[in-house]
Amino acid sequence: MPSQTTTFAEPPTLDVRKTLARADGARRAGDITGAARDYGAVLARFPGNPRARKALAAIGPSAASALADMAKSCEAAHQLDEAVQHWADAVALCPGHIALCLSLCRCLSDMGRNHAALDAVNEALRHNPDSALALDTKGCVLRDLGQMDAAQACHREALKHGGNTAGPLNHLGVLARATGDTDKAADFFRQAITASPGTASLHHNLAGCTTYRAGDAHIRQMQDQLADHSSSDPRQAPLHFALFKAMDETDDRDGAFAHLLRGNHLRKASSNFDIAREAYRFAWYKSLFAEPPAPMQITNECEPRPVYVVGLPRSGTTLAERILGQTPGAQTAGELSVVSNAVSPLLRRLQTEGRSAPTRQDLQTLRDRLLSGIKRHSDGSPILIDKMPLNFRWAGLICAAMPEARVVSLSRAPMPVAWSLFRHLFSSHGNGFAYDMADIAAYMLLHRDMMRFWSTRFASQIVSLDYAALVSETEDTLRELIDACDLEWSEACLNPQAAGGPVLTASATQVRRKIYCGSDDDWRRYEAHLSPLAAALNTAGLT
Known part of the structure; x- marks a missing residue:
């Protein structure tokens, strides 16, 4: 969190007279x-300068x-690092x-920098202790x-x-x-x-x-809500996803699928996802490891030792995390942004400098960042499970920087995953591919x-886990998984539904059941569509 004085960068040398004149x-x-x-800059060097202090106080709000x-x-341009700096500078000008x-807090939260976000909201509460909005925001952090x-x-x-x-009720x-x-x-x-009937996301929740059941009053309420808004209003997308679920359960499949198509169309129209841009990025990530x-050379101990669960969303990553979390000494940490926050500066530097591969020093710096981030989330357990599915993009950088780490890579039959993606409304912006059938494929x-x-490139560190084998040959598959991750077997791994702790992902209901077969056939209900x-x-080529 910025200090309460301005925190602008000071030039190597400072001519006070010229700087004030400028x-x-x-x-x-x-x-x-x-x-x-x-x-x-003048006040950073000479805090008592009356001219600068008076002028800055006068223009501070502007x-x-x-x-x-x-x-x-x-x-708006998804340049969150730059946005955070601007928000921080604005807060420094107007402390409290x-x-x-709260804007700084929200931006930091969007980046997964939750400890810094907590500092930001606490700054707001220090000056405004009774602010309901700040208290509610702190609760989310x-x-x-x-x-x-x-x-x-x-x-x-x-x-x-x-x-x-x-907000607080939601x-x-x-x-x-x-x-x-x-x-x-x-x-x-x-x-x-009741407090905010026009908020579509509340109906979706x-x-x-x-x-x-047929005739449910909430179905009519949602339909009336849609009738009061433009059919092209992207804010109403959650209502379409909610009505898909409602009509599916009342066996109006045509009506349900029509709402699903509309909800996905609205979400895609409001996203900036570009599959060609993603393909270019993926090719570049691989090019960084054209040579093994x-x-x-490990110079600092990796503690806790991380196990990363990666894959496409809706492929079984939450179930895998719950299973691994049942092993002795393991902590499940949920979907952390530690990797993306550590990798992003390295990728920007490589791109800016036009370099074709990371150096050993680059990887050591990355390792230090990863370890620092992991420790902030650790409860002291020797093993930490990080289940951020899209970390698969940077699995090579993870493995290169952390030879002790294991990356569990989920795979699942294409159609069940594709259907589950298409029918799901994601809360984050990172899954923009999920709202168009061609983009999904x-x-x-x-x-x-x-x-x-x-x-x-990293065969000894990447552990493949097939969802079909997991649910049909459970014990054999899990024993192989636990052994490959250098973890200790526990019979509790066979009963992940008994694991304690909250589940904030869309799989919250499924993972509280016993491991079961059959979910891969859910799409057949809409096979005609x-x-x-x-x-x-x-x-x-995925069938």
Whole structure:
């Protein structure tokens, strides 16, 4: 979190007179951001300079507003590193400004930097201790950090301070659902809808906790909600996904699938996903390891030792995580952003410098970043399970930097995965491929080829796990998995449904059942509607 004074970069040498003159000129010309940067540089070197302090105090709100606009532009362009810096600079100009602090918190959360996000929201609460919005936001950050009891306390405290109660009620529902209490979750979601009936995502959350029968009043409520909005409004996409589930359960398959198509169309239209861009990135990632890397010279101990569960979303990664978490000494940490936050600076540096491969020093720096991130999430257990599915993109960098790590790579029959992707509304922006049948097939092909490539470079570290074998030959498959990950077998691995702890992914309901066969045939209920998806998979060579 930035300090309460301005934190602009100081030049190697500083001519105070010239810097102040340049700042004054920028201010007269309307360049508030430039002026603020120079005044801040003077104060960073000479905090008592009255001229700079008075001028910066005068333009502070305007400079912060300019920085906020810059941050929003960067967010729109998905340049989150730059956005965070702009938000941080704006907060430094206006310490405790609740909207700026919470914007910084949200941006950090989007990057998975939850500890820094917690600092940002605490800064807001230090100045505004009774802010319901800040308390509710803190609860969300604590939830993402795995501190469920503290998160619940924050959301309940937010309710005491009035304002829009839909947010805290919704988030209490999310927490209840994560612990498997769907009845309590549904009650919270209904209360949230009463407070904010026009919020589509609340209806979608309630639908996930409801089993529908024909004539259900909530179905009519959702239909009426859609009738009041433009059919092209992307904010209504959650209603279409919710109505798909409701109509599927009342056996109106044609109506259900029509809503599913519309919901996916709206989500795709509002995303910036480009399969050609993804293909280019995947090819570049592989090119970094055109030659097998030299063995890493380990200079610092890896503790806890990580096991990464990767694969396509909806391929069984949550189940695998729960199984591995039943081994002695293992901690399940959920979907962490440690890898993406550690890898991103390295990839930017390689691209900027036009280098074709990481050096040993690059990998050592990456290792240090990974270890630092892992330790922040560790509860002291010797093994940490990180289940971020899309880490498969960087499995080579993980393995090169951390020879002790194991990467469990899930594979599953193409059609069941593709169908599960297409019928699911993802909360994050990282799964933009899931809203178009052709994109799904193309991305699945990229995933398959990527994992085949990593397996040729890091065969001893990448452990393949076939979902069909997992559910049909469970004990033999799991014993092989546990052994390949250098973990200790436990009979509890055969009963992951008994594992404690919350589940925040879309598989929260499924993983609380015993391991079972049959889910790979769910798509056949819509086989008549899925010929375009089958054709796309066939064209990609995935059938």
